[in-house]
Amino acid sequence: MGAYFDNAATTRCSDGAKARIIQALSEDYGNPSSLHTKGMEGENQIRKAREQICRTLKCKESELIFTSGGTESNNLAILGAAMANRRRGMHLITTEVEHPAVSAPMKFLEEQGFTVTRLKVDRDGLISPEELEQAIRPETILVSVMYVNNEIGAVEPVEEAARVIHRKNPETLFHVDAIQAYGKYLIYPGRQGIDLMSVSGHKIHGPKGVGFLYVREKTRIKPVIYGGGQQKNMRSGTENVPGIAGLGQAAQEACEMLSEKQEYMYQLKERFLAGLEGLEWAHVNGRTGRDSAPHIISLSVDGVRSEVLLHGLEEKGIYVSAGSACASNKPAPSGTLQAIHVKREYLDSTIRISFSGENTINEVDECLDVLKSLVPMLRKYTRH
CATH class of the missing domain: 3.90.1150.10 (Aspartate Aminotransferase, domain 1)
Structure with missing residues (x-):
């Protein structure tokens, strides 16, 4: 068997997501930046997907940036936050058990002069909120902790970490890699104290090559991709309309x-x-x-x-x-x-x-x- x-x-891509993708590929194929009807059809696919995802997060549509997937979302969150806030401080905190899409940009930032503290975990793979609190400094600009570990399934104390971070240093941003958690848990980032959150489509029965980054309103990040100024200059490049359409449908289905x-x-x-x-x-x-x-x-x-x-x-x-x-x-x-x-x-x-x-x-x-x-x-x- x-x-x-x-x-x-x-x-596996769900049947509902596949149907949306095919529609966007074969019928609503206009460039969403084009001003004619075909362009509007593509734009409407993006708008619908944005609405579907934001309903699952109870967030504003302006707080969503579509990306090529989890790796880009993590890079945009970490590198974008570091570049936008480096005048305030150059200290970052993460854990020893992060996915390479988090640990690699952290290592890159160390090469650029940032200091990175990596929290140890216990035998269950969990960080200590007390150790996190001790690690936060006045110059700490970002903490990045995954929600669910992709290898052993450890569920980090994300809400407690958020409370610790915002109590110790209200200006420190909190990024959560939720790639293995979204669609498995109800996640309302605004209520849970999360400033930046990464999600990938192909982990929730959506297509590969698409994801999103939640960016809490008024959170300062800089883009890492420059060009045509799509998505309010935060992520240039013609939007992957079929992927985004499939992602929106998969997100809705995953959270039902x-x-x-x-x-x-x-x-x-x-x-x-x-x-x-x-x-x-x-x-x-x-x-x-x-x-x-x-x-x-x-x-x-x-x-x-x-x-x-x-x-x-x-x-x-x-x-x-x-x-x-x-x-x-x-x-x-x-x-x-x-x-x-x-x-x-x-x-x-x-x-x-x-x-x-x-x-x-x-x-x-x-x-x-x-x-x-x-x-x-x-x-x-x-x-x-």
Whole structure:
């Protein structure tokens, strides 16, 4: 039968999003900057998507910037905020477990003379709000913390962090990478004290190559792409109308009956975890209860390299990943797993299982059956 359990890497585009994309490609194909009717049709697709997304966030339409995806959204938030506020200070705070789309621009800013403090995490991958408070200085201009960790599903204390930041230094901006959280949790950034928030379309059954950045009203950032002045000069380039249309539809669908979808994914996760009980070779990293993300499991398999297990599962039609998809083609061990002090022998023996609402209990059971027969066979060929 087979099953796709790599939804944290990307999801299947929904039928509703696909229909919007096709309409924008084949019918409403005008350049949204053009003044004629065809241009207005393209502009209307963007306007509708903006309305759909802003309803899910309870934010103003002027607080949304469409981007090419999560990486650009993170770069625009971090680099844009740093450049716009550098006269006020040059200190930034982030964590040891961020996605490369956050850690790389932070490293770039260090090369430009900024100072970056990286908060440590506990064995569950969580930051300490107390340590965050101690790290904030008068010259701290930005804090960037992910909402849900993309490898182990840790849910950071975002609202508490926001309170700490704005109490300690009201001028410090708070950026949240919500790429694995949006569509899994109700997020109202204005109410939760979030100034900047990144989202990617293909994590929520939308198309690849499109996302958005929420920018709270009156938050100062500078663009990182210059040109034709689209989106009020904040992100130049002809808008990706089909992508934006699909993103809007996917966002609306993702946030409809969200609590029911969340409950269903927790049931899938709990079924999978229950099936691992008693297996001496199975070790789950991070929290496993409902204080963790509903869709992500990090599983270390004693004595089997992750790449070997990944391909063994693939032969049975079951698709998982060896950690973060964005880093899975690189030999370097996971920074997140190292930060939570996973045993050295597990660093290259860890896979990620990630669910969506399209998965079924039968698929979970099938995956467990395959693991229980496959892993002992693979371990025979490994010294341990």
